[in-house]
Amino acid sequence: MKKNSVIEKLKTDPNYRVFVMITLLMAGFLLVFILNNVTSHFEPGTWSYHDARIFPTYPPSGNDFRVGYYRPAYYLVQSHFTSIGETGNYDSFYPPLVALLYVPFVLFKFSTAYAIHVVILIIANLACLLMAVLMVKRYLLSDLGLAETTVNIISLCLFFFTAIYIFSSYFFLYGIERGNTDILVMFLCVLTLWLLTKRPNNVWLQVIVLSVAVHLKIYPLVLFPLLLFKHGKKLILPAILVNVAFLFCLGPNMAWEFFKSLTAGGGGAGLGNAYSSAGNHSAYSFTVGIDKTDDKYLSGTFFVMWATTFLLPLVMWGITCISIVLRKYTTPNAVLFFMVTVPLMSLLPTVSIDYKLVIFGVAIILLFGLVIRQFLQKFSWLDLIQVLLLIGVLIMLSRSPAYISQDLPFIRNKYIWVLLLEVIMCVNILRNKKKRAQPETDPAGPVTAVLP
Numbered sequence: 001m002k003k004n005s006v007i008e009k010l011k012t013d014p015n016y017r018v019f020v021m022i023t024l025l026m027a028g029f030l031l032v033f034i035l036n037n038v039t040s041h042f043e044p045g046t047w048s049y050h051d052a053r054i055f056p057t058y059p060p061s062g063n064d065f066r067v068g069y070y071r072p073a074y075y076l077v078q079s080h081f082t083s084i085g086e087t088g089n090y091d092s093f094y095p096p097l098v099a100l101l102y103v104p105f106v107l108f109k110f111s112t113a114y115a116i117h118v119v120i121l122i123i124a125n126l127a128c129l130l131m132a133v134l135m136v137k138r139y140l141l142s143d144l145g146l147a148e149t150t151v152n153i154i155s156l157c158l159f160f161f162t163a164i165y166i167f168s169s170y171f172f173l174y175g176i177e178r179g180n181t182d183i184l185v186m187f188l189c190v191l192t193l194w195l196l197t198k199r200p201n202n203v204w205l206q207v208i209v210l211s212v213a214v215h216l217k218i219y220p221l222v223l224f225p226l227l228l229f230k231h232g233k234k235l236i237l238p239a240i241l242v243n244v245a246f247l248f249c250l251g252p253n254m255a256w257e258f259f260k261s262l263t264a265g266g267g268g269a270g271l272g273n274a275y276s277s278a279g280n281h282s283a284y285s286f287t288v289g290i291d292k293t294d295d296k297y298l299s300g301t302f303f304v305m306w307a308t309t310f311l312l313p314l315v316m317w318g319i320t321c322i323s324i325v326l327r328k329y330t331t332p333n334a335v336l337f338f339m340v341t342v343p344l345m346s347l348l349p350t351v352s353i354d355y356k357l358v359i360f361g362v363a364i365i366l367l368f369g370l371v372i373r374q375f376l377q378k379f380s381w382l383d384l385i386q387v388l389l390l391i392g393v394l395i396m397l398s399r400s401p402a403y404i405s406q407d408l409p410f411i412r413n414k415y416i417w418v419l420l421l422e423v424i425m426c427v428n429i430l431r432n433k434k435k436r437a438q439p440e441t442d443p444a445g446p447v448t449a450v451l452p
Contacts, residue, residue, distance in 0.1 A: 010379045011379045014144070014145075014146065015146075015150065017375055017376055017379060018146070018150055018153075018376065021154075021372055021375055021376075021387070022153070022154065022157050024384065024387055024388075025157060025158075025161055025368070025387070028387065028388070028390075028391035028394075029161040029164065029165055029394075031391065032165060032391065032394050032395050033165075033168055035399070036168070036169070036170070036395065036398050036399050036400075036403075037168055040052070040399070040400075040403050052400070052402040054170045054173070054174075054400035054402050054403075055170060055173070055174040055177070055354070055355075055400060055402075057177055058178075061114065061176075061177050061178075061179070062110070062114035062117070062177075062178070062179035063178055063179065064178040064179050064180050064181075065113075065114055065117050065178070065179025065180075065181075066110060066114070066179065068092065068098075068181075069098065069099075069102045069105070069179075069181070070102065070105055070106070070110055070113055071084075071086075071091075072084035072085075072091070072092050072094070072098065072099035072102070073099050073100075073101075073102035073103045073105060073106050074106050076099045076100070076103065076250075077103060077106050081250060082253075082254075083254075083257075084096075084099045084254075089257075090254070090257035090258055090260065091261075092258075092261060093261060094215075094258075095215045095246065095247060095258055096246075096247070096248075096249055096250040096254045096255060096258055097212070097215040097246045097247075097249050098215060098216060099250075100249055100250060101212075101216075105117070114179055117179055118176055118179070120184070121175070121176060121179075121180075121181075121183055121184070124183045124184050124187040125163075125166060125167070125172075125183050125358065125361065126163065127187055128183065128186055128187050128361055128362050129159055129162055129163055129166070129361050129362065129365060130159065131190050131191070131193075131194050131362075132190065132361070132362040132365040132366055133155045133156075133158050133159045133365055134155075135193070135194075135197065135335055135366070135369075136155060136158060136365060136366060136368075136369030137151055137152075137154075137155040138197075139197075139331055139332045139335050140332065140335075140366075140369045140370060140372075140373045141154060141155070141369065141372070141373060141376075144373065144376050144377065146376070154372060158365050158368055158369065159365070162361055162364055162365050162368075163361075165361075165364070165394060165398065166358060166361045168398075169357070169358075169397075169398035170354075170398060170399070170400040171354045171355050171356075171357040171358055171398065172355075172358055174353075174355040175355035175356075175358050178355060180353075180355045180356075180358075181216060181217070182217065182356045182358055182359055183358045183359065184216065185213045185217045185219075185220060185359070186358070186359040186361075186362060188209055188210065188212055188213035188216070188220070189210065189213050189220050189223055189338075189359075190338075190362055191209050192206050192209045192210040192213070192223065192227075193226075193334065193335065193338045195209060196226070196227070196230060196331075196334055197331050197334065197335075200230065200331075203231045203234055203235060203238050204238050204242075206227055207227065207235070207238040207239050207242050208242055210223055210224065210227065211242045211243050211246055212246070214243070215246050215247075218349070219345040219346075219348070219349055220345070222341055222344045222345060222348070223338070223341060224239065225321070225337075225341075226334060226337050226338060226341065227239075229324075229329055229334070229337065230334065275350075275351045275353065276288040276289070277289070278406075278409065278412040278413050279353055279354045279401060280352060280353055280354070280413075281346060281347070281352050281354060281356075281357070281413055281414035281415045281417075281418055282347060282348070282349055282351060282352040282415070283306065283309035283310040283313070283347050283348065283415060284306055284309075284310070284350040284351075285350070285351070285352070285413070286309055286413045286415035286416070287302065287305045287306040289412075289413055290305070290409050290410065291305055309347075309415065310347075312419065313343055313347045313348070313418075313422055314344065316422060316423065316426050317340055317341065317343075317344055317422070317426075319426070320340050320425070320426040320429050320430060321337055321340065321341075323429070323430060323433060324336060324337050324429065327433075335366060336366075336370070336429050338366070339362075339363050339366040339370075340422065340426060342359060342360060342362065342363040343363070343418050343419070343421060343422035343425070345359060346359070346360075346418050347415065347418055347419065347422075354401075354414060357397055357398075357414060357418075360397070360418075360421070363421070363425070367421070367424065367425055367428070368387075368390070370428050370429070370432065371386060371387060371390070371428060374428065374431075374432055386424060386428075389420075389424065390421075390424060393417050393420050393421055393424075396411070396414070396417045397414055397417050397418070397421075401413075
């Protein structure tokens with residue numbers, strides 16, 4: 001086939017564009033796997049085979065689960081729900097609700113409980129990806145005039161490509177080794193979005209689910225603007241009552257002990273915390289890694305750099321979300337609002353260890369869904385180029401710092417790659433602002449929502 005005829009077919013035949021896009025994604029995700037899981041085992045220069053330590057380990061496996069969840073629940077039961085510490089102290093930075101939620105695990109010895117926890121983590125990953133794909137299918141692809149079989153094929157490809165990417169990544173293995181719960185938090189966040197689309201007027205249920213996520217990890221707070229976008233001032237009372245109830249779920253004494261633990265210091269996540277490294281991709285940690293001044297906290301340079309790395313993703317998010325809000329609330333707008341908010345969950349806290357990157361599976365599916373939508377609406381070289389750029393970002397996100405020279409702090413730390421992912425999200429939402437879609441149909445009744 002001649003070059004001109006290929007280009008012409010790309011411009012005129014949506015089904016051919018589907019074929020090209022799926023082929024490109026297949027090749028891209030295969031490249032990610034090969035570079036990060038095959039060729040990475042060969043040492044450059046000598047080309048000898050070796051197994052690098054891709055993340056620090058603390059045997060036995062499940063340290064985060066054991067220290068942060070299992071033990072507090074165990075001592076809570078042992079103390080008849082009066083303490084989460086062995087000596088009666090509040091030995092945790094998590095709210096009381098966390099220990100209460102993990103009480104069922106105390107029915108098992110730790111090794112069994114950890115094994116159950118791992119199974120739950122895997123299921124939660126799959127559930128997050130499945131919900132994301134269903135939303136892409138329903139709100140981004142269903143109104144393009146494609147055959148249902150074609151839409152199903154695209155959706156299945158997105159699910160399996162992303163699932164293989166997540167499960168073969170170093171950050172997934174890192175999270176499993178620690179027993180980390182970030183994917184459970186993301187499951188609750190996606191479930192909140194799902195409820196927002198399926199039961200849009202049930203503000204109490206949405207607040208309850210999102211508030212559980214907030215009490216597990218504070219960063220889901222950034223999703224409350226999405227509920228505010230939908231419900232307005234109706235959100236205020238449920239949000240206050242639900243979170244106060246969760247805070248005092250074990251009584252006022254436990255709530256007070258929790259607040260004292262936050263102010264006691266020693267092992268927290270504030271300035272000078274012990275977690276700043278190449279494996280912590282927060283704006284704060286990234287700044288610590290690139291700032292070469294001797295007395296960082298006495299230097300104005302450090303705080304200027306930190307303010308820049310902190311505000312840059314926040315300002316981009318704000319501009320993009322304002323552009324969405326100025327349109328009006330629609331389900332597709334809510335999905336895009338959710339997508340562009342995910343990077344803030346990693347970049348704004350002072351501690352975002354790389355195992356948190358597992359939360360990006362949902363955002364990756366939504367972003368590829370938006371790019372595919374635009375490409376199928378109208379052929380553009382930009383969409384093909386940005387798919388290649390996205391594949392490059394995914395390579396670096398799932399590549400262990402152990403395989404990157406220590407002389408390259410900008411590249412080793414995942415901050416720059418998460419930021420670039422957010423840039424691509426913002427660009428695609430803003431450039432798609434003027435592309436009005438056909439009114440979407442909904443089994444529950446007519447809907448006139450359009451993409452921004």
